[in-house]
Amino acid sequence: xxxxxxxxxxxxxxxxxxxxxxxxxxxxxxxxxxxxxxxxxxxxxxxxxxxxxxxxxxxxxxxxxxxxxxxxxxxxxxxxxxxxxxxxxxxxxxxxxxxxxxxxxxxxxxxxxxxxxxxxxxxxxxxxxxxxxxxxxxxxxxxxxxxxxxxxxxxxxxxxxxxxxxxxxxxxxxxxxxxxxxxxxxxxxxxxxxxxxxxxxxxxxxxxxxxxxxxxxxxxxxxxxxxxxxxxxxxxxxxxxxxxxxxxxxxxxxxxxxxxxxxxxxxxxxxxxxxxxxxxxxxxxxxxxxxxxxxx
Numbered sequence: 001x002x003x004x005x006x007x008x009x010x011x012x013x014x015x016x017x018x019x020x021x022x023x024x025x026x027x028x029x030x031x032x033x034x035x036x037x038x039x040x041x042x043x044x045x046x047x048x049x050x051x052x053x054x055x056x057x058x059x060x061x062x063x064x065x066x067x068x069x070x071x072x073x074x075x076x077x078x079x080x081x082x083x084x085x086x087x088x089x090x091x092x093x094x095x096x097x098x099x100x101x102x103x104x105x106x107x108x109x110x111x112x113x114x115x116x117x118x119x120x121x122x123x124x125x126x127x128x129x130x131x132x133x134x135x136x137x138x139x140x141x142x143x144x145x146x147x148x149x150x151x152x153x154x155x156x157x158x159x160x161x162x163x164x165x166x167x168x169x170x171x172x173x174x175x176x177x178x179x180x181x182x183x184x185x186x187x188x189x190x191x192x193x194x195x196x197x198x199x200x201x202x203x204x205x206x207x208x209x210x211x212x213x214x215x216x217x218x219x220x221x222x223x224x225x226x227x228x229x230x231x232x233x234x235x236x237x238x239x240x241x242x243x244x245x246x247x248x249x250x251x252x253x254x255x256x257x258x259x260x261x262x263x264x265x266x267x268x269x270x271x272x273x274x275x276x277x278x279x280x281x282x283x284x285x286x287x288x289x290x291x292x293x294x295x296x
Contacts, residue, residue: 048223048239085294097121101277102294118277205229 006014013035016022022032024039028046033039041063044050050060052067056074061067069090072078078088080095084102089095097119100107106116108123112130117123129140132147136154141147149167152158158168160175164182169175177199186196188203192211197203205228209216216226218233222240227233273279274287276295 046240101279104277 002018004014016034022034024034024036025032026039026042026046028043031042033042044062050062052061052064053059054061054067054070054074056071059070061070072090078090080089080092081087082089082095082098082102084099087098089098100118104118106118108117108120109115110117110123110126110130112127115126117126125142128142132141132144133139134141134147134150134154136151139150141150152168153166155168158170160169160172161167162169162175162178162182164179167178169178180198183198186198188197188200189195190197190203190206190211192207195206197206208228216228218227218230219225220227220233220236220240222237225236227236274290274295276291279287279290
């Protein structure tokens with residue numbers, strides 16, 4: 001099929017790449033794997049077990065490949081280098097996607113509008129704009145959370161707006177609570193340890209946690225981890241659900257829920273786009289250097 005040569009035992013495993021056979025299935029979520037060891041590592045995502053610690057910082061991981069990628073953050077190792085611009089990458093998949101920016105080949109087409117893109121991640125971000133479209137004004141968004149926030153602008157039942165962003169609220173007290181997100185001021189002081197907080201709600205959680213010895217009232221039924229807020233328990237519970245983890249199109253970082261990924265993409269959306277290719281930069285000065293080097 002591909003001409004590669006292997007010892008017999010490795011050949012049997014390799015041939016599954018061509019046949020698509022995945023004989024090892026997870027009993028919890030039914031996800032299938034070619035190798036038994038891959039199934040074993042996957043099972044840790046359901047149990048919460050993290051048996052692979054980083055020898056540099058002690059952080060633990062559910063699979064060895066995630067630990068290897070993390071270890072590179074300590075060593076700074078980037079073994080995969082682009083032959084054209086010498087830019088280095090930690091993973092070969094990142095290098096392959098980068099190389100397309102030099103050829104400008106647009107091999108990925110949107111099925112809805114036939115617009116073409118150089119990378120799969122660019123296409124995936126674009127497809128989201130077809131899904132997340134405002135029915136009132138037609139404006140499109142890359143995430144559903146952005147769309148829902150935008151819809152608040154059309155909602156006449158939300159007369160109170162945040163002075164710092166586009167969020168709108170039903171009650172003025174909700175605005176007062178929300179604006180604390182934008183403030184760096186922490187003027188609520190703990191009388192016991194002098195810790196500073198943005199609101200009395202954060203102070204109460206701190207007080208219960210550190211100064212009363214009180215047991216957390218919300219306990220995870222799966223792993224018995226305790227929380228002082230019901231919302232924190234609800235967010236944590238997703239980690240035990242038989243759901244596929246979601247990956248960022250741009251940086252390949254993996255998240256436990258689509259909601260967390262959406263918040264992450266919001267940060268990426270603040271990048272500066274190159275008008276000649278699909279490269280993005282956090283700082284405009286880096287974008288200018290890129291344009292000068294590759295497009296002029």
